Amino acid sequence: QVQLVESGGGLVQAGGSLRLSCAASGLTLSMYAMGWFRKGPGKAREFVAAISRSGDTVYFGDSVKGRFTISRDNAKNTVHLQMNSLKPEDTAVYYCAANSRYSSSTWFNADTYAYWGQGTQVTVSS
Numbered sequence: 001q002v003q004l005v006e007s008g009g010g011l012v013q014a015g016g017s018l019r020l021s022c023a024a025s026g027l028t029l030s031m032y033a034m035g036w037f038r039k040g041p042g043k044a045r046e047f048v049a050a051i052s053r054s055g056d057t058v059y060f061g062d063s064v065k066g067r068f069t070i071s072r073d074n075a076k077n078t079v080h081l082q083m084n085s086l087k088p089e090d091t092a093v094y095y096c097a098a099n100s101r102y103s104s105s106t107w108f109n110a111d112t113y114a115y116w117g118q119g120t121q122v123t124v125s126s
Contacts, residue, residue: 002026002115004096009120012086016124020081022096022117030054030074032114033099033107036081038092038122048094049081050107059107063089086124093119 008020022034035050049070050059058070069082079096097113099106106112 002098004098004115004117006094006096006117006120009094009122011123011125014086014088014124014126016086017082017084018086018122020083020094020096020120020122022079022081024077024079024098027098027115029072029077029079029098031100033101033104034070034072034079035097035099035107035110035113036070036079036094037097037110038090038094039119040089040092043092045110046092047108047110050099050104051079052104057104059104083122086122088124088126091122091124093121095119 003025005023036048037045038048039045047061051070055072067085072079096117098115099113
């Protein structure tokens with residue numbers, strides 16, 4: 001069966017960095033656009049970033065632009081989210097997800113993703 005497993009979360013001070021990874025199994029990663037979403041305490045789920053199948057197109061949520069980058073290694077079936085200049089408001093559970101749709105306009109919508117990981121906690125202290 002399909003599994004997406006996030007790792008790399010943890011506790012970091014404001015201004016620090018973390019690199020999240022998403023390891024996929026049970027699917028051919030190159031057939032999916034991949035996204036990262038997050039849900040902070042008392043907040044709605046939020047789009048963080050998405051990357052096209054080949055990795056040549058990326059999108060970011062406004063709150064993380066210029067601080068986060070997304071990358072993928074289809075040969076290793078992994079996706080990464082590099083988070084720099086972290087802020088306390090970045091505290092959330094981060095989820096990776098796989099999207100089979102080709103239209104990039106759908107990648108911002110969590111409801112269009114077919115598979116989800118269990119999430120990894122990121123806590124940024126002030």
